[in-house]
Amino acid sequence: MSKITKIKIKNLFGISEYNGDGKSVELSGQNGVGKSSVIDAIRYALTNKSDRRYIVRNGETEGEILIETDSGLRINRKARTNQADYKSVKQNGHEVGSPETFLKDIFTPLQLSPVEFMDKTEKEQNAIILDMIQYDWSLQTIRDWFGEIPDWVSYDQNILQILNDIQSEKGDYYRNRQDVNRDIRNKKSFIEDIASEIPEGYDAKKWENENLGELYQKIERARKENENIEKAKRFVEQRDNKVRSFEADKEIKLSALDREFAAEKERLVKEKERLEAQLRENEIRMSGLAEKKEDKTAVIKKEYEANVAKYDSAMEEYKDIAEKDLIDFSELQEQAQQTEKMKSYLNEYKRMLDLQDEVAELTEESEEYTRKIEKARMLPGEILETATIPINGLTVKDGIPLINGLPISNLSDGEKLDLCIDVAIQKPNGLQIVLIDGVEKMSTKMREGLYKKCKDKGLQFIATRTTDEEDLTVIEL
CATH class of the missing domain: 3.40.50.300 (P-loop containing nucleotide triphosphate hydrolases)
Structure with missing residues (x-):
């Protein structure tokens, strides 16, 4: 000095x-x-x-x-x-x-005109006073504190003003945290909406592994089996009708045969009267007609018996099936419907899990912004504990210097004059x-x-x- x-x-x-x-x-x-x-x-x-x-x-x-x-x-x-x-x-x-x-x-410039300090704006006064606080720092100090150099801050200021700008509501940390928190709220709302649609206790792994195709195959096999059983039952139930149909067919054919041979006989009798010469031959033919009738009658009867035997043989094939009870696959059907319904939730469930992961990441990001903001708010106190404070009663709150707890604008004229001299001699x-x-x-x-x-x-x-x-x-x- x-x-x-x-x-x-x-x-x-x-x-x-x-x-x-x-x-x-x-x-x-x-x-x-x-x-x-x-x-x-x-x-x-x-x-x-x-x-x-x-x-x-x-x-x-x-x-x-x-x-x-x-x-x-x-x-x-x-x-x-x-x-x-x-x-x-x-x-x-x-x-x-x-x-x-x-x-x-x-x-200092103010030594050459200290009273000029009183004519400066409060912002200029605050900056001058903060510059008086002697604290050794560099951009590496900022990087060590925050892991980066915040690019929205002017670094030609006092360190306390810089920290105030970093934690300010206008700073990127604060605004980014607001954006992240807004995103968290939106995603949580989506999660709640999805969760409200998913049944309580939903086991995504179970329903993801459930084989819906296999269930439908079981249902289809049961349906086919039931069709065979019902077909067999109908086949058995229709046996008498079929036999009666075969018998009617026989009677119709026999009746037609009777009419056919009666007409033939009548024609031959008439022909006999005209053709005496051929009587013997006609008689032979008449005797032969009876034999032919018997042969054809036998053929018709055999055809009838063959049809009945054939149907009875086919019926034996269905008899065991027809005696079975129909399969109740309603439970399988309900199970398939439940499985299909549960599987329909899988995409939304996975989306909900993805949103929860995103919320967790965003929460970490928000907490990191909070940590940096709180760090910027806490550091001034640490700095003032170790820095050289040139003015008695000087403290800093939210980046604003206070003299005995009061901002400069609240000081009396006498206190401001005292401050002028303290500021001048830095x-x-x-x-x-x-x-x-x-x-x-x-x-x-x-x-x-x-x-x-x-x-x-x-x-x-x-x-x-x-x-x-x-x-x-x-x-x-």
Whole structure:
């Protein structure tokens, strides 16, 4: 930590010459006496930048500022109108390599105007305060925590803001978990619908292995057997009818035969009267007709007997079957119907199992998102336990810094001024000076409180206050 021991300004901005030491001072006077020029010159020395269009004092060709500190640092800048500017930054008599980078590292922008912190938005204020928390991390740290580098997060923020973005409701973990949980609910609903249609205690393995074709083969064999039995019963029952049919056929044929031979006899008798010469022959034929009739009668009877014998022989074949009882295959039929019904559930049952597997996988995915979200929520507490906290009473909740439990917007003006100084001095090993331009805008109480805060922290400060005094007045504080 170093303090300024010497300030020398010549022909910069509106100053012809100013010399200061390491004391804290208030520069007062009317507008235009050079109060802000001192502040602007010091800012120019530290940053090589100025908001003013003209740096060299009007009428001069060169302006210079020299700053020396008790740590051996010497800064010398010369702004020139006719040639290149000059700069020299030495540490213990040796020129510093990359001087602008070196200077940036020994102060914070708010040191050069701490009250500007009060004019920033709450989001900007929060970001500044979170950046003050010193915690060593890298992208590998993020990967170790979450197994990946979340790609929806900006990594130019403080680690606590990054963790807040990771666990945020707007983050992919939270939104992906919502999508997964919605998918889980939908699939569970499908599972419930399927389960409501499947009988309780449904044994999918049993019904999948059940041979429905074999059952239907048994039913078909029983049906065929029954057909044979019924056919045999009908065959046996119809025997008398068939015999009567055969007998009627016989009687019809015999009757026809009688008529045939009676007519023949009549014709022959008449012919006998006409043909006496052929009487003997006709008598022989008549005697032969009786024999033929007997022969044909015998043939008809034998045909009848053969038909009856043939039918009785066929009936014997069915007799044993006809005596059997019909097979009751109603139980097999019910079993087949039940099997067919149970098998109809298999596809939906398998679909339900697949959905249950998917739900289990999605649940694991949801739990992993929850783990990462909870990890991002838990880490700030762990970080704050080990990190260097530059402000007393600073905590962080949901990525928002709190001062003694209150957000910045809830602090009083006095508390905000205290915070301004704490925020300005973020580099404990840097240059311990604060530049405060325009303190006349504050109340006396607030201004005095600000000065006291700087003194209590052992800081150098240079403040400017506009008054009615015609000349620049330097008041040591």
